[in-house]
Amino acid sequence: MASDQTRSAILAAAERLYAVRGFGDVTLRDIVAEANVNLAAVNYHFGSKDELIAELFVTRSIALNRERLAELKTAEEQGDGRASVDVILRALVGPTLHGCLGPANQRSTAARFMIRASIESVPPIRRIKNREIDHLRKFAAAMRRALPDRSDEEIYWGLHFALAMAHHTIRESERLTKLSDGRCDLDDVDGIIERVVGMAVMGLTAGKAESKAPAKVAAR
Amino acid sequence: MASDQTRSAILAAAERLYAVRGFGDVTLRDIVAEANVNLAAVNYHFGSKDELIAELFVTRSIALNRERLAELKTAEEQGDGRASVDVILRALVGPTLHGCLGPANQRSTAARFMIRASIESVPPIRRIKNREIDHLRKFAAAMRRALPDRSDEEIYWGLHFALAMAHHTIRESERLTKLSDGRCDLDDVDGIIERVVGMAVMGLTAGKAESKAPAKVAAR
DNA sequence: GATAGTTTCATACAACTGTTTGAATTGCAA
DNA sequence: TTGCAATTCAAACAGTTGTATGAAACTATC
Numbered sequence: 230m231a232s233d234q235t236r237s238a239i240l241a242a243a244e245r246l247y248a249v250r251g252f253g254d255v256t257l258r259d260i261v262a263e264a265n266v267n268l269a270a271v272n273y274h275f276g277s278k279d280e281l282i283a284e285l286f287v288t289r290s291i292a293l294n295r296e297r298l299a300e301l302k303t304a305e306e307q308g309d310g311r312a313s314v315d316v317i318l319r320a321l322v323g324p325t326l327h328g329c330l331g332p333a334n335q336r337s338t339a340a341r342f343m344i345r346a347s348i349e350s351v352p353p354i355r356r357i358k359n360r361e362i363d364h365l366r367k368f369a370a371a372m373r374r375a376l377p378d379r380s381d382e383e384i385y386w387g388l389h390f391a392l393a394m395a396h397h398t399i400r401e402s403e404r405l406t407k408l409s410d411g412r413c414d415l416d417d418v419d420g421i422i423e424r425v426v427g428m429a430v431m432g433l434t435a436g437k438a439e440s441k442a443p444a445k446v447a448a449r
Numbered sequence: 450m451a452s453d454q455t456r457s458a459i460l461a462a463a464e465r466l467y468a469v470r471g472f473g474d475v476t477l478r479d480i481v482a483e484a485n486v487n488l489a490a491v492n493y494h495f496g497s498k499d500e501l502i503a504e505l506f507v508t509r510s511i512a513l514n515r516e517r518l519a520e521l522k523t524a525e526e527q528g529d530g531r532a533s534v535d536v537i538l539r540a541l542v543g544p545t546l547h548g549c550l551g552p553a554n555q556r557s558t559a560a561r562f563m564i565r566a567s568i569e570s571v572p573p574i575r576r577i578k579n580r581e582i583d584h585l586r587k588f589a590a591a592m593r594r595a596l597p598d599r600s601d602e603e604i605y606w607g608l609h610f611a612l613a614m615a616h617h618t619i620r621e622s623e624r625l626t627k628l629s630d631g632r633c634d635l636d637d638v639d640g641i642i643e644r645v646v647g648m649a650v651m652g653l654t655a656g657k658a659e660s661k662a663p664a665k666v667a668a669r
Numbered sequence: 670g671a672t673a674g675t676t677t678c679a680t681a682c683a684a685c686t687g688t689t690t691g692a693a694t695t696g697c698a699a
Numbered sequence: 700t701t702g703c704a705a706t707t708c709a710a711a712c713a714g715t716t717g718t719a720t721g722a723a724a725c726t727a728t729c
């Protein structure tokens with residue numbers, strides 16, 4: 230309980246190393262060297278390596294989900310309990326994209342860490358991700374209120390595809406840059422968000438009149 | 450050169466184990482036990498564990514890419530060197546989705562292996578994936594012919610999003626089923642393909658008249 | 670049927686992994 | 700200061716990993 234100094238040094242060092250080198254080849258010995266603490270400190274403070282990784286990921290996940298829900302809640306309050314489709318989608322994919330993309334040289338360690346977590350999917354992280362379903366259900370519910378005429382199936386596919394585009398863009402941003410010879414601007418995060426949201430809105434509202442304002446779907 | 454029996458037994462056993470248990474916890478000893486061969490046989494026939502994995506993945510990748518290109522070529526020949534947007538997209542995402550989705554109990558070992566490869570992303574596989582850019586360029590070129598008015602940027606984003614939806618559906622099919630309480634039918638592969646293609650077509654052609662037939666975008 | 674080349678085999682190797690141990694040290698309360 | 704708990708430390712542990720070795724078994728050629 231006393232200092233907590235060692236504990237946070239380990240957390241910081243671990244996140245830094247995982248962010249840069251991935252989970253695959255970072256050992257406990259690397260971490261304690263980076264943190265300037267003793268090897269046994271990890272097991273003393275966290276119990277095991279997996280629990281260290283889990284704590285790292287849970288912390289960031291909670292923060293991310295909190296942000297998403299806050300955005301959703303604000304939007305629904307302003308809209309009399311009903312937010313528009315594009316606003317809901319922006320609350321879903323915006324925080325992630327803002328957190329993980331943007332100019333590479335100014336990405337936070339936390340962002341790089343979450344990118345790794347999104348790419349490598351090591352067991353302790355996978356276990357946590359599986360519990361995030363409840364979180365998504367809240368967005369499904371919001372979307373149901375925004376599109377009362379759409380079937381649940383359509384809504385789930387819409388949310389699924391929105392997340393697909395967001396996560397894939399994060400995971401494969403390097404490849405997209407290379408493929409397009411830099412013509413796709415991965416630094417313009419807001420542009421990307423509008424692109425993703427625009428596509429998802431089209432998918433969710435295609436063939437029906439929207440119940441709210443048509444939303445500015447054009448990207449850039 | 451002689452028998453090749455051992456070699457293929459190793460390949461088959463390795464693919465089977467990786468497909469079921471993932472790359473994370475399958476050791477060479479597991480593989481040789483499953484294949485009923487000696488431990489040293491792997492290094493004798495493949496050089497190293499990584500090269501074994503690479504050969505496995507390259508084989509499947511080549512087959513997949515061949516299938517995609519064949520579909521594209523057929524379509525372009527039938528259309529006087531110009532295929533329609535939806536047909537190009539179907540050639541891009543169809544083979545992958547057909548190969549990896551469908552009723553879980555009748556998925557081939559190869560399909561399960563490719564799903565694993567898509568989820569876990571171990572170093573030797575990542576190295577190979579990075580060389581697949583040329584392959585994508587061919588689809589970009591075909592798309593440019595189909596949509597001469599669209600900018601390269603729009604085309605790359607369109608292809609990127611199409612792949613995003615396809616791969617994410619494969620990676621997260623379990624989660625989508627759980628989230629939607631089974632309302633999203635992951636066994637109807639053709640339905641999924643139409644859904645993905647439909648979305649991508651909308652994204653690529655939004656705001657402009659299509660140069661070919663409007664394509665049946667509605668899913669199911 | 671001897672021989673040369675290929676393939677198999679049991680075994681050892683060397684390195685690295687996360688974890689544990691028990692003693693030393695520290696910090697704080699009485 | 701004394702005593703007690705929390706923390707740090709060096710060292711070792713136990714297990715696993717991929718790989719290398721050298722002899723044995725095989726196979727096909729002459």
